[in-house]
Amino acid sequence: MQRLIQIRTYQLAPGTLLTFHRAFVEAAVPLLRAAGHDVVSFGPSLHKEDAYYLIRAYDDLADLNARQDAFYGSPEWRKGPRETVLAVIQQYLDAVLWLSPDAINDLRRRNTGDAGPAG
Template structure:
């Protein structure tokens, strides 16, 4: 079975990484998972300071669009962690790739999130 993964990378405003990670880890990711989204990996990027990644897997492009529209359009998101995250983002980039389920499982097991945003 193939899966569509979205790799979202963020360049954060200077000095905001710890607070961004806290909001992602304790609020946004649990909300995403409750809404049924497959969060594969997230955390600080090891190659640059003030960068972060979020990887999600979907059945199709249509599923991605529907799930994200429902989530980002919800009052729970808008009234919840949205500003704590969006206000700390300088820029972001999305990349979509088709991969096997085995690749998703491998990515998930090799990139477990850490509570420490500054790990290397």
């Protein structure tokens, strides 16, 4: 069964990648996972110094919208890492597309952003 994935890319303020990544690893991703989001991969982009990505998988567009509305409106997010994360994002862009479970698992294996930025 195919799943809908969302690829979110972030353009961060110069010099803020380490702060953003720390907030993602320590707070944002654990909150997303606790709220039932399937976080496939995340981390610094390979193409640009101040770029970052987050890939999540959902059952369909209704599932994506319901989970994100609930998460971004939750007190855990609003009183948690929200300010730290939003403070360094200059812009972000989303794309959604259907992928097979094998393709999603391949993304998981090949792109482990948990290791963090080089340097």
